[in-house]
Amino acid sequence: MRTQVTLRTAFTVCFAVVGTAAMVLFVFETRVALTLTVAAMMLAIALDHVVRRLEGRGIRRGWAIALTTLAVLLLLTGLMLIVVPAAVGQLREFISSTPRILESLRHSPWFESWNQRVGLEERLKDALSGALGLAQSAVNPILAAVTSALGAVAGFLTVLALTVFMLVFGGGLVKRLLALARPVDRPRWEAVLAKSYRAVGGYLGGMLFICSINGTLTTAVLAMIGTPYFLPLGLLSGFSSLVPYAGPILTGGFITLVTLITGGAVKALITLGYFLLYGQLEGNVLGPFVFRRTVHLDPLITLLAVLFLAELLGIAGAVVAVPAVALAQILARELLAARSARLSAESAGTGPNAAPAIVGEAPVPPRPPALGERR
Numbered sequence: 034m035r036t037q038v039t040l041r042t043a044f045t046v047c048f049a050v051v052g053t054a055a056m057v058l059f060v061f062e063t064r065v066a067l068t069l070t071v072a073a074m075m076l077a078i079a080l081d082h083v084v085r086r087l088e089g090r091g092i093r094r095g096w097a098i099a100l101t102t103l104a105v106l107l108l109l110t111g112l113m114l115i116v117v118p119a120a121v122g123q124l125r126e127f128i129s130s131t132p133r134i135l136e137s138l139r140h141s142p143w144f145e146s147w148n149q150r151v152g153l154e155e156r157l158k159d160a161l162s163g164a165l166g167l168a169q170s171a172v173n174p175i176l177a178a179v180t181s182a183l184g185a186v187a188g189f190l191t192v193l194a195l196t197v198f199m200l201v202f203g204g205g206l207v208k209r210l211l212a213l214a215r216p217v218d219r220p221r222w223e224a225v226l227a228k229s230y231r232a233v234g235g236y237l238g239g240m241l242f243i244c245s246i247n248g249t250l251t252t253a254v255l256a257m258i259g260t261p262y263f264l265p266l267g268l269l270s271g272f273s274s275l276v277p278y279a280g281p282i283l284t285g286g287f288i289t290l291v292t293l294i295t296g297g298a299v300k301a302l303i304t305l306g307y308f309l310l311y312g313q314l315e316g317n318v319l320g321p322f323v324f325r326r327t328v329h330l331d332p333l334i335t336l337l338a339v340l341f342l343a344e345l346l347g348i349a350g351a352v353v354a355v356p357a358v359a360l361a362q363i364l365a366r367e368l369l370a371a372r373s374a375r376l377s378a379e380s381a382g383t384g385p386n387a388a389p390a391i392v393g394e395a396p397v398p399p400r401p402p403a404l405g406e407r408r
Contacts, residue, residue, distance in 0.1 A: 058188060060345075068349040069188060073195030075356065076198065078230065080105070081200060098200045102193075120262050126262065135175050225367045229260040232363065233356045239323030243315060244274045254307050260282070260293050274315070276343075276351045277324070277335050281308075328359035 060067065080101050087097035160192050207226065214222050248271020255263035266288050273280035279297040287309035295300035330338075342350035 064347075064349075069191050070195060071349070071353050073192045073199060075233065075237055075353065076192065077196045077199035077203060078233045079241075080196065081203075081230075082234045082238070084200060093199075098197065101200075102197060116264070147379050196240070203321050221371060223366060225363060229360050232359050235327030236323060236356050239327055240275060240318075243319050243323065244271045246273045246319065247274045247311070247315065250311060251307075255288075255292070255304070258300050259296065260292050260300060260304070262291070266291065276339060276348075277320065277355060278316070278332065279336070279339060280351075281312060285312070324355070328355060329358060330355065330362070334358060337349075340405065 046350050083101050084094065084097045087100065092100070211219055211222055211226075226285055248267050251270040252263055252267025255267055260266070270281070270284050270288060273284035284306075289301055289304045289308065292304040320332075324332070324335060335355055335358070336352040342354040342357065344350070
């Protein structure tokens with residue numbers, strides 16, 4: 034019996050498998066470079082909206098890019114001079130007082146009560162000893178990279194340089210890539226890029242707004258109730274909104290636990306009530322406004338995207354999960370729309386696979402009616 038699998042099909046399948054494996058290996062081996070590139074791309078898209086507004090006011094693009102970059106640098110410098118030193122001081126104080134906090138937690142009445150009931154101390158020791166190796170292997174490289182001033186400065190300068198280059202040369206590169214497409218397909222790809230630009234820009238602007246609201250409100254509430262280390266905890270809460278849904282929940286639980294240990298049960302209850310109220314605000318008002326009006330993603334798809342990309346690329350994957358899935362969704366919709374239009378045209382006889390009419394062929398005259406047949 035003759036096989037239906039040709040040599041060309043076998044080579045195509047093998048090439049697809051090898052190409053997929055090479056792509057996965059490339060992603061794993063260049064995670065740092067990909068993280069910096071994606072961060073610069075997202076920052077360039079966000080700043081390009083500002084640049085275009087300045088161009089609309091009559092400023093040349095080169096000057097608009099320079100003014101936007103200078104404004105970002107001044108904002109970051111002011112933040113580092115005003116907020117960062119106080120936050121770092123409170124963070125150092127929190128780290129130095131951690132042993133004392135844990136000791137007071139160990140002798141607290143509620144901990145002793147739970148320890149007598151379920152052996153909480155032994156369970157925590159077993160859990161910590163079991164996770165110690167994983168924690169050291171996972172956290173130590175991250176802490177070393179974060180605490181290295183040279184690495185932080187090099188990463189910041191790399192992202193800044195890539196962002197500026199993308200703002201200057203990105204538009205021309207996109208136009209040259211569009212010129213390679215067929216003229217009949219070019220409007221569709223231009224529409225894909227326009228939708229992607231609006232979706233990513235709107236998402237980044239919305240997330241910046243949500244992070245600012247979260248950090249400001251949390252810092253103010255923690256300061257008003259007298260929680261120690263309110264500034265680093267508030268900043269941590271603000272940055273947690275970069276990871277949709279899961280980030281604020283985990284960070285709220287951690288801040289509530291820290292407040293319980295350092296400030297007592299009353300302050301912890303106030304903190305818990307605040308995070309429950311803020312969760313309703315972000316989940317029912319701010320989040321849907323950003324996700325549904327910019328990227329049009331379902332909350333379940335958002336959570337799955339955060340879960341899988343966080344497993345693949347870590348924190349950076351969780352941050353870029355929503356815009357990445359939004360771009361994939363836009364591309365898939367356009368490809369499906371193009372396929373549907375092609376199939377409709379073919380079924381109507383106007384597509385590229387329809388049988389062409391013979392040029393110069395005379396029309397067939399109508400058949401005269403037979404005897405007794407009505408017209």
